[in-house]
Amino acid sequence: MGMDATIAERMSEQHEAIDARLATTAMHLDAGRLAMAADAAAALAAALRQHAHVEEAHLFPAFASSPVADLDVLATMHAQHAEIAELVAALSAAAAAHDQGHALQAKAALHAALGAHDDEEELLCAALDRSLDAAARAALLAQLAR
Numbered sequence: 001m002g003m004d005a006t007i008a009e010r011m012s013e014q015h016e017a018i019d020a021r022l023a024t025t026a027m028h029l030d031a032g033r034l035a036m037a038a039d040a041a042a043a044l045a046a047a048l049r050q051h052a053h054v055e056e057a058h059l060f061p062a063f064a065s066s067p068v069a070d071l072d073v074l075a076t077m078h079a080q081h082a083e084i085a086e087l088v089a090a091l092s093a094a095a096a097a098h099d100q101g102h103a104l105q106a107k108a109a110l111h112a113a114l115g116a117h118d119d120e121e122e123l124l125c126a127a128l129d130r131s132l133d134a135a136a137r138a139a140l141l142a143q144l145a146r
């Protein structure tokens with residue numbers, strides 16, 4: 001990754017790690033390995049919490065103060081974080097309780113919620129990459145890399 005990395009690229013690296021954890025969780029769930037699914041879901045939840053924190057602490061404030069700020073988009077994404085956290089908690093609880101049916105329902109809903117959130121985030125990152133000056137972009141990239 002070069003010095004001229006985009007914000008979109010930096011965030012999509014985090015998504016790949018989250019998607020891998022989601023795939024592992026789904027694989028165990030689909031196979032009926034519910035204890036392993038519960039462990040995988042806990043790791044997924046931690047990765048999602050960290051990613052949401054990075055967005056809320058760094059990405060959202062940069063967008064809010066940018067020339068292309070859209071507070072409706074930020075409100076939507078903030079609500080999506082809460083929804084995603086609830087769904088991964090429901091998935092974890094169902095897997096831990098060996099309730100495969102409810103865990104699979106939560107997995108499907110989580111998949112849809114993450115897809116919707118990724119779409120919003122791609123638009124937000126593209127807007128930031130277009131609108132931030134070089135210094136502001138470099139500062140944000142440094143925060144995202146931590």
